[in-house]
Amino acid sequence: MTTRVLLADDERLVRAGYRMILQAEPDLEVVGEAADGVEAVEAAPRLRPDVVLMDIRMPLLDGIAATRRLVALEDPPAVVVVTTFDLDEYVYEALRAGASGFLLKDAPEAQLLTALRAAPGGVSLLSATVTQRLVSTFARPSGAADPRLGALTEREKDVLRLVAQGLSNADIARTLVIGETTVKTHVSRLLAKLGLASRTQAVVLAYESGLVGPETSRATPQ
Numbered sequence: 001m002t003t004r005v006l007l008a009d010d011e012r013l014v015r016a017g018y019r020m021i022l023q024a025e026p027d028l029e030v031v032g033e034a035a036d037g038v039e040a041v042e043a044a045p046r047l048r049p050d051v052v053l054m055d056i057r058m059p060l061l062d063g064i065a066a067t068r069r070l071v072a073l074e075d076p077p078a079v080v081v082v083t084t085f086d087l088d089e090y091v092y093e094a095l096r097a098g099a100s101g102f103l104l105k106d107a108p109e110a111q112l113l114t115a116l117r118a119a120p121g122g123v124s125l126l127s128a129t130v131t132q133r134l135v136s137t138f139a140r141p142s143g144a145a146d147p148r149l150g151a152l153t154e155r156e157k158d159v160l161r162l163v164a165q166g167l168s169n170a171d172i173a174r175t176l177v178i179g180e181t182t183v184k185t186h187v188s189r190l191l192a193k194l195g196l197a198s199r200t201q202a203v204v205l206a207y208e209s210g211l212v213g214p215e216t217s218r219a220t221p222q
Contacts (some may be wrong), residue, residue: 010058
């Protein structure tokens with residue numbers, strides 16, 4: 001199965017470098033390029049990429065704002081954000097916007113290829129520990145539960161808490177003594193009910209709503 005990729009970067013030589021790397025991979029296809037966030041958002045519905053490789057700093061519309069618009073599309077692509085700036089604030093805002101992953105521009109080619117292949121399946125490039133560290137640092141609970149949480153069943157809330165603690169589907173299955181396929185179903189349903197595009201967005205919401213906090217342990221939900 002071929003993964004369709006849209007390249008969004010304001011530097012033509014950077015886009016050319018990405019294209020050269022991806023052209024050597026039989027399962028990755030570059031379907032288009034965009035020189036800014038506006039072009040990326042306009043091109044996505046027409047080109048229907050599986051994933052957008054998105055620079056953060058671009059003219060007219062930056063990568064984070066463009067990511068927000070892309071994940072709001074009826075059939076949204078996954079977004080992997082890339083930047084030269086290794087700042088936690090950028091990573092957090094990218095996750096909050098709905099990005100599936102975050103890469104530095106000097107990341108090894110193997111890491112880039114892994115991110116592009118994994119993102120359409122809803123897999124986050126960031127490790128669970130990094131995601132949890134970022135969200136627990138930058139999320140600011142409002143003190144009131146997000147009203148969207150009321151749509152979740154208690155089991156779905158249990159799953160969301162464990163997702164927010166950085167557990168994989170397999171870990172959640174062992175913790176709740178249910179099948180891994182059942183966990184995947186719960187995750188898909190809670191994302192749909194919450195109107196979210198990715199697990200990383202769900203993690204952000206869980207912290208910001210106060211459903212979990214930095215001090216939350218990995219105890220089995222009661």
